[in-house]
Amino acid sequence: MNPNLLKQLAIVVKQGSLSRACEQLYITQPTLTRSIQQLEMKVGAPVLVRTRYGVQPTEIGARLAQIGERILAETEQGEEVIRQFHSGYHNEFVIGIDPLWEFATVAHTTAYFMQEKHYVFHFRTGSAAAQIELLQNGELDFLLAPAHLSVKQGTLDRQLLFRDRxxxxxxxxxxxxxxxxxxxxxxxxxxxxxxxxxxxxxxxxxxxxxxxxxxxxxxxxxxxxxxxxxxxxxxxxxxxxxxxxxxxxxxxxxxxQVSGPQGPRRDIALWSKVDNLERPECMKVHELIRGFMQQLEESTSTFDLSL
Structure with missing residues (x-):
């Protein structure tokens, strides 16, 4: 099957309109219509139905559109990898970060990591509970998250580097x-x-x-x-x-100040998979992130907190 047909179907489903999909694809509506017809001939059933609100996928159309979405994403990622190669970058590393950490440290993070010319860094913001699973599944390379997470740590390395309460x-x-x-x-x-x-x-x-x-x-x-x-x-x-x-x-x-004991610790740790640290490139980036967090720990005020 021609993957372009699936990509075009995915865009039609996302836009909910043939005309808007044509604008995004830079093709004429008769051309797009022929593509959809080719796909329907291959399937032997309709992949789209017209409604008063535009076009919507049939059950098989929705499933094929999901595949088209993945092809689109992989294609875009492939193009970005080529751009990175021509720009002299060696590799891309995906780093998960907590929303508050991102907001509080964005200026420091940008200034520090923009100096590194060998790697591309993709920072992904989200809850630690969700991102720790992404790390375990190999979808993240590193995670900056609370040090005290309820998670099995057998395959994970945790280094507490930023104190908080x-x-x-x-x-x-x-x-x-x-x-x-x-x-x-x-x-x-x-x-x-x-x-x-x-x-x-x-x-x-x-x-x-x-x-x-x-x-x-x-x-x-x-x-x-x-x-x-x-x-x-x-x-x-x-x-x-x-x-x-x-x-x-x-x-x-x-x-x-409230009565009772001090608030619980909310330290931030650098999390990674133990297996990844055996790779030389990962080890270099691990040390880079570690250096950043230690620098931040030493240069940032403690605001008279008992840390």
Whole structure:
């Protein structure tokens, strides 16, 4: 089967319109129609149906469109590899990072890794719970994530390189902002709490402070919404304190002292597969990332946190 037919079908399904697909493909509608007809002759059944909302795939059409999507992705990746080769890069490494780490360290990360001229770095943001599986399955080369993840570590190497601790932050409109005294559990119970990092490795829920009261909202996979709420409302949230303060989006007077023990540790580790570290290129990049994290650890303020 001609893979171009599957690629064209995938674009039609994604666009939901033959005319819009033609615009993306830079071909005429009669040409695209003939391609779809060729595919339907091969299948022996329709792959598209017309509806009042445009064209939609049949069951077999949807399955073939998925294959076309993969062919498109592989083709684009192949073209990028060729561009990397002509630009003098040796290899590409995929590095998973936590959303808060990405937001807090983007300037440092860009300045550091742009200096390396031998490798291409693909940073992939997502929850640690999901990305640790990608690392184990070989879809990531390295992962910068919480050091204390509930995961079998037999095939994984973990190096704790950046110290942090959980803290309680209040929105700029909260009456507790700038509180000079320890805030009691009774006061905390009356506040509007949200959860950040649900299923992301930072499982800091308010329950340890306020008992059974439920948080009104939870956010996973994005830190921007949480930081926006801290800037515009009176919500309370637990976050890795050092990283949160590094973003520059929250102020020191938004971190309050609460009764009870200190917040749990939220250190960041460099995770990798043990087998990968036997490859010379992986070992070089591992040392490169390690150097970056150590440099960040030594040059970044601890904000008077007990680390």
């Amino acid at each position: 959980s803290g309680v932050f209040v929105g700029k409109k909260s009456a507790l902002r700038g509180a000079s005294k320890v805030v009691s559990h009774e006061t905390l119970e009356k506040q509007n709490w949200i959860v950040a990092g649900a299923n992301a490795g930072f499982l800091d829920r308010p329950s340890e402070l306020i008992g059974l009261k439920a948080a009104s909202m939870a956010f996973t996979g994005s830190i921007r919404s949480v930081l926006h709420l801290l800037n515009t409302s009176d919500v309370l949230v637990r976050l890795p304190a050092r990283l949160a303060l590094m973003t520059g989006e929250v102020d020191m007077d938004q971190m309050i």
